[in-house]
Amino acid sequence: EVQLVESGGGLVKPGGSLRLSCEASGFSFTKAWMAWVRQVPGKRPEYIGHIKSSSDGATTSYTDPVKGKFSISRDDSRRTLYLDMANLGVDDTAVYFCVTYGSLPDYWGQGTLVLVSA
Amino acid sequence: DIVLTQSPDSLAVSLGETATINCRSNRSVLYRSNNKNYLAWYQQKPRQPPKLLIYWASTRQSGVPDRFSGSGSVTEFTLTISGLQAEDVAVYYCQQYYNSPRTFGQGTSLEI
Numbered sequence: 066e067v068q069l070v071e072s073g074g075g076l077v078k079p080g081g082s083l084r085l086s087c088e089a090s091g092f093s094f095t096k097a098w099m100a101w102v103r104q105v106p107g108k109r110p111e112y113i114g115h116i117k118s119s120s121d122g123a124t125t126s127y128t129d130p131v132k133g134k135f136s137i138s139r140d141d142s143r144r145t146l147y148l149d150m151a152n153l154g155v156d157d158t159a160v161y162f163c164v165t166y167g168s169l170p171d172y173w174g175q176g177t178l179v180l181v182s183a
Numbered sequence: 184d185i186v187l188t189q190s191p192d193s194l195a196v197s198l199g200e201t202a203t204i205n206c207r208s209n210r211s212v213l214y215r216s217n218n219k220n221y222l223a224w225y226q227q228k229p230r231q232p233p234k235l236l237i238y239w240a241s242t243r244q245s246g247v248p249d250r251f252s253g254s255g256s257v258t259e260f261t262l263t264i265s266g267l268q269a270e271d272v273a274v275y276y277c278q279q280y281y282n283s284p285r286t287f288g289q290g291t292s293l294e295i
Contacts, residue, residue: 173232
């Protein structure tokens with residue numbers, strides 16, 4: 066069974082930083098492209114970036130709102146995906162999901178809430 | 184980015200009846216070389232991640248009841264839910280995976 070378990074969310078002050086993690090199991094993580102998707106409650110989900118597999122160079126791509134602020138990385142030995150977030154603003158408040166990224170069907174974690182507030 | 188617009192924003196349907204949700208793309212999501220539409224439908228219930236229902240515009244994901252069906256091509260798509268059940272109350276999103284970044288429609292809230 067595919068499982069994606071996010072962690073690391075919480076309350077952070079504006080301008081602060083946070084690292085999210087996503088532990089994967091039940092599929093070949095080393096071959097998988099992975100993405101982070103965030104969702105403000107009541108709004109549509111928003112892809113913020115993805116990372117290719119290590120064999121494909123582990124190159125990353127980001128959407129404009131997070132370019133230069135967020136960084137996606139992976140540790141295949143730990144089967145873990147990371148999202149490093151810096152200079153957080155109140156508009157970064159959302160539930161952050163870890164998602165497999167490639168041909169569908171895709172798999173989603175349950176998400177972790179990031180609340181940016183003074 | 185590809186923009187997806189769903190209609191209606193919300194919908195109330197009686198149990199056992201049929202719900203129809205539309206999704207329009209501002210650009211084609213049909214890849215001519217394989218004749219596949221890169222369009223999916225998701226269902227989301229409160230405090231849960233989106234759940235994939237349909238991909239390639241009309242292929243039902245394993246385990247999804249056959250009362251859910253998808254149709255359409257190029258820029259116009261439809262999700263049809265027949266014989267509505269109480270458990271179908273949710274927000275439904277279309278998503279395109281033709282281009283990066285993948286984008287979602289604004290969502291349609293389905294009520295009984």
